[in-house]
Amino acid sequence: MDTGTHVVMGLALGGLATLDPVVANSSITAASVMVGTIIGSQIPDIDTILKLKNNASYIRNHRGVTHSIPAVILWPLLITGVIYLFFPETNLFHLWLWTFIAVFLHVFVDIFNAYGTQALRPFSSRWVALGMINTFDPFIFAMHVFGLFLWIFGMDPGYTFLVIYCILFIYYILRYFAKKSVEAKVQKLIPDATEIIISPTMKYNQWRIAIKNKDSFFVGRALRGQVRIVDQFKRVPIPKTPIFNAATKDKNISAFLSFSPVYRWEIETIENIVEIRFIDLRYRSNEYYPFVAVAHLDKDLTIINSYTGWIFSEEKLKKKLDIITN
Known part of the structure; x- marks a missing residue:
């Protein structure tokens, strides 16, 4: 997801954490958990700094090792250790727990983008990209902002974000079936397709499509359930010259x-x-x-x-x- 969405997710998790009695009954633990969820929701994207070097390094490494299984384990330990230096009276386990949830959720939601992550490293270097949710999804962002406004105006943050995350869970299911519907229509249109790559856009009913078969590449789009091929190119291997x-x-x-x-x-x-x-x-x-x-x-x-x-x-x-x- 984009940086803005990860920021509001970190704030939302800090609110959701108030459902934890240990967090709710300690202002120091609540403050440290809020810091932990905000940092934890951002830290896997620290590799964005590679853009300052060059695009090649960024493209090759972004969402790679910083989103891997070892990173998901190590980031919460590192963040918890640093925060504990400033909040020594906090509950250490619950600080780690909510920071871990923030880091894990960051990597988990990135899997649903078309870009994906190398979340299975070191066991596999392949990119896991489910292509269901755009990098910036207006509905997901708006729901988080709506929840934060409700919190500001006095609503209980724990139950507010519990309801919002239940709604978002249903939203993800709907996006899954929407993508499967587009995929079925593409398969019917090009029966000999060997690979179908479907990428979401910011518009709920619009998708980008790239298709391979034995001889050609096809570029298409889906709009309101209708699939259309807009370009076709002959597959030509890179010459060995x-x-x-x-x-x-x-x-x-x-x-x-x-x-x-x-x-x-x-x-x-x-x-x-x-x-x-x-x-x-x-x-x-x-x-x-x-x-x-x-x-x-x-x-x-x-x-x-x-x-x-x-x-x-x-x-x-x-x-x-x-x-x-x-």
């Missing part, structure tokens, strides 16, 4: 290829420069594919410049690649 071998060793290209399951490639010569572009097919928006990886090579197969990330216009991409256009 010196220029592609050189390009795929670049950090930006290799990061993209490690992350993207459905992509196509293009090659073009611009004066004396060869441009190789890889295009992720999952995120089509306004007839444009914004998630790309691009490398420029000279005649000696040396990488001149490269980039991977989200770009919504060719002009911005040129600026990223430091191309001066006349």
